[in-house]
Amino acid sequence: MKLTESEARSLATIYNMLNEIKTAGNDTILMAQCLTSMNNMLRAAVVEEPEKSNNEAQNHQENKS
Numbered sequence: 001m002k003l004t005e006s007e008a009r010s011l012a013t014i015y016n017m018l019n020e021i022k023t024a025g026n027d028t029i030l031m032a033q034c035l036t037s038m039n040n041m042l043r044a045a046v047v048e049e050p051e052k053s054n055n056e057a058q059n060h061q062e063n064k065s
Helices: 005-024 028-064
Strands: none
16 A cells, blocks of 8 residues: 555654654643644544545546446
8 A cells, every 4th residue: 555645744743743642751731732633633534535535436437438
């Protein structure tokens, strides 16, 4: 599976946030900010994915014609 540049950046950002959480210790505010950001990124990805799937299906159908 090949990632787009945007997907790769998002994964790198999430990875960095997880490292921040790991080193945050008892800094619950930092942990909450990181988790909120990751949640928002994942929600955005879920919204974009169905559109991508629909476009791929439509392109496949057009190529068959």
